[in-house]
Amino acid sequence: MRRSITSSIIAALTAATAAWADPIQLLDTDDFAWNTTPEGVAFAALQGDRLTEPYQALVRLPAGTVSPPHIKTANMYGVMLQGEMVHYSSDTDPDTARKIGPGSYYSIAAGTAHVSACVSDTPCIAYLYQDGAFDFLPVQQ
Numbered sequence: 001m002r003r004s005i006t007s008s009i010i011a012a013l014t015a016a017t018a019a020w021a022d023p024i025q026l027l028d029t030d031d032f033a034w035n036t037t038p039e040g041v042a043f044a045a046l047q048g049d050r051l052t053e054p055y056q057a058l059v060r061l062p063a064g065t066v067s068p069p070h071i072k073t074a075n076m077y078g079v080m081l082q083g084e085m086v087h088y089s090s091d092t093d094p095d096t097a098r099k100i101g102p103g104s105y106y107s108i109a110a111g112t113a114h115v116s117a118c119v120s121d122t123p124c125i126a127y128l129y130q131d132g133a134f135d136f137l138p139v140q141q
Contacts (some may be wrong), residue, residue, distance in 0.1 A: 074132025
């Protein structure tokens with residue numbers, strides 16, 4: 001029985017590893033394929049298709065970019081890599097929003113009406129993970 005369980009675990013791990021095209025993926029900054037939205041925000045896919053499933057990506061916002069108040073239907077998690085950003089609930093005074101910079105972590109719960117802004121003089125870049133497909137649903141204030 002023990003051998004059967006061990007064999008099953010090894011088979012499952014082998015199948016899971018085989019599902020990856022390459023079990024180790026290394027990307028240099030020159031390898032990122034940035035896709036820019038009409039608003040000037042760029043995404044570089046790391047894993048998954050952000051429009052249809054959970055995904056990981058880099059996002060780059062031009063300096064001075066301020067989103068309108070909006071919600072997302074999935075939870076979002078990010079780590080700042082470059083620049084300074086603020087993320088705040090749409091009912092909060094923007095002047096009191098906490099700035100975060102490189103190495104900082106943020107999370108925004110699904111359904112939270114919020115504003116995101118790149119407040120540095122340089123573009124902002126963050127690593128993103130979202131546990132569902134990307135959407136951007138503007139809200140009225």
